Amino acid sequence: MTNNTTTAPAATAELVFADPATLVIDDNVRTDTAIDAAFVASIATGVRQPVYAIRDSEGVVKVRDGQRRTLAAREAGLATIPVYIVDADTVEADDTERTRRRIIDQVITNGDRKGLKGSEEATAVEQLKLTGLSATRIAKELHTSKRKVDAALATATSQTAKDAVDTANLTLEQGMILAGYDDDPDAVDELLEAAAEGRFEHKAAELAETAAARAAIRTQRDELSVQGYASTTTRPSMDQARVLTYYVTADGTSPEPTACTQAHLLAYVRAEWTATCITADGTTVDYDDIDWAVDQDDPESQAEEGWIDPRTITKTDTATATVTWYHTDPDADELQPEWQWRNNNPRRTKPKPDSDQPLSDEDQARKDAESAARxxxxxxxxxxxxxxxxxxxxxxxxxxxxxxxxxxxxxxxxxxxxxxxxxxxxxxxxxxxxxxxxxxxxxxxxxxxxxxxxxxxxxxxxxxxxxxxxxxxxxxxxxxxxxxxxxxxxxxxxxxxxxxxxxxxxxxxxxxxxxxxxxxxxxxxxxxxx
Known part of the structure; x- marks a missing residue:
């Protein structure tokens, strides 16, 4: 019985160190061979991964994989680089097979390459830091910017940030920003949502601008939670609850939150911004006494007589949290609207001046709208x-x-x-x-x-x-x-x-x-x- 199976000849290969200037760049499926200064700088310290080349029947060595490394080595002035050379004649019978094999090799080698995940890069930089290298030295060794190294180190401190740079495809710089909100889950959610919409930088800037207000609200809500109260940052609708001052007790007095059932109270928490203006000698002045029309870039521009020049003061905006109590079930705490109590008890109290009368729903809505507009x-x-x-x-x-x-x-x-x-x-x-x-x-x-x-x-x-x-x-x-x-x-x-x-x-x-x-x-x- 005859065995007709044929065996391809084994490829003859060798690893050599060759002058990159003597190598020929073969045709390549990768048409973009651009190399930047950072890549050349990384190659200048040596090519760590050998380029792959074939030697044709005339002895010419042609680079099949590693053209960018070869070009960068030439530009960096390296005398030699490692080259893994395979004799083409032993594996490629003719020009058609040679072209076919070249394309297959190049697609496979380029397609299979996978860069480090963002979390892996952050962890690697963190490990280098733990060996005693400074951020500046790490940046130099990795041929990257110190800013990126700082971003990697910051990202590495937060598991949430490390997960997000991978799953949400964030940069390390974005991961650093996300890590800064580890204690603010709402901010993290907003940033990730914005990232998906291509608005990460805008949302990050908005959060930074309102950081003081968010911190004040978060602290206040944490305190209320510890005390057992429910809270919200959205003004309750009238169908949901009424402001506590709308009601009175059975004897006509205003109810105190501490006297109400906790389960029926809802704290509406918001931030109020206060502008504080202080002169050079430490005197606090009224915002409305300052002539803000002064052109602060024009030395000849002067404040009107009796007004304060804004260039002489320091203005600071401070955010504080305020709580407005709402009640969700007045009957349970035997509360009633003040107007109703007055109608039911005409002899028990004298009518209050108009200024003390509770506002009508229409007037209260108008007042709330004006406040909301400001x-x-x-x-x-x-x-x-x-x-x-x-x-x-x-x-x-x-x-x-x-x-x-x-x-x-x-x-x-x-x-x-x-x-x-x-x-x-x-x-x-x-x-x-x-x-x-x-x-x-x-x-x-x-x-x-x-x-x-x-x-x-x-x-x-x-x-x-x-x-x-x-x-x-x-x-x-x-x-x-x-x-x-x-x-x-x-x-x-x-x-x-x-x-x-x-x-x-x-x-x-x-x-x-x-x-x-x-x-x-x-x-x-x-x-x-x-």
Missing amino acids: KQVIALNKLAVAAQSVRRDALRSALARKTLPKGTSAAVASFQAVTMWRNADLYNLTRQNADAKKIAKDLLGGIDPMEALDTATGERAQVIALAITLAAHEANMPKESWQGGHEYFRSIGEGRTRYLRFLSKVYGYQLADIEQVVTGDLTADAIALT
Whole structure:
């Protein structure tokens, strides 16, 4: 009986150290061979994983896997690199088989590679730290930034953050922010929800801006919980409960929370912001006595007579938690509305002055609405400040590039032309915290745009010109922008909308909720407040 099975010849292979300049880069399914400075720096210390190459029938060594390592080694000036060489003739019978094998090898080697998970990277950096290496030394050894090392170390302190960088595909920088809210599960949930929507940076900025209020509310609710009381951060509806001061006891006195059944009480907890203004000599002054119209950037601008110059005071915003008690079952505690008690007991008390009479439902609703409107302005102004911080960080990063985003030159030219035609006054806008020229310099990394243009290439000059226009619009975006444009100048509001939509279209900037109020895509009432 004849055995017709044939056995392929065994591949002849060897591991050698070769001059990268003598190696030929074979055809490759990977067409992007770009290497950056960080990659070259990592290769400069030596190629740790051998490149894979074949030797053809003419003795030419062709790199099949490891072209980027080879190119980086050449750029770093390495004399030799490890190369695993297989003789092609022993495993590839002809050109067709050679091409087929090359493609298969390259797809497999590139497709099977899997980078470290974020949690693994954080743990690795933490372990290096435990060996005694400083964050600066770790950054140097890993050829990365100290900022990233600090982020990894912070992420490593929180299991929640480590899990999230993997499951929610967060960066280590985002993991560091998440780790800072280990004691605030609600904040963690908000951040993860925002991450899924591409709004992580905005939510992080909003949380940072309202951190004091959230902390005050959280502390107050923890204390109430220890005492056995239920609490909420949402004002109860009239169907759910009534404010405790709406009721009186059987003898007509106002009920105290401690005299009521705990199970029937609900504490409505919210934060109140208080502005404290102190002069240089430590005197506390009234906020309304300060001339806030003074241009603090103009030395010649002076406060009106009898008013205080804002440049002479230090303003501090302090958040404190307040509790309003509500009752869910007045009959159980034998309580009744005050007006009802008065009707039932006309002889037991003299009518109180009108100012002491309990408010009607209509008046109480009006009072509550006015109070809510004031709180909304304060809260949304803070969100606008947070959004501005994220937006300007994004602009600084975008304007550091040498060129405009690919394929956007027409959109940029149109945006600049419309701005010059309809909002030319913005270029010279100067007011407190809104000087277009100063903002332009800040967006360009502290470089005066006129000086930058002197040495800029044609494409870089386009970026600088755009920076000047973007700065003009930034000067037109005070924290109150969400309230609308000036009623006599509709173009102001239209300019803000056009600006934000331009950022979204050209740079892929994700608008914050408060910015969507400016564009009209959301209403102010649709934003949940802390």
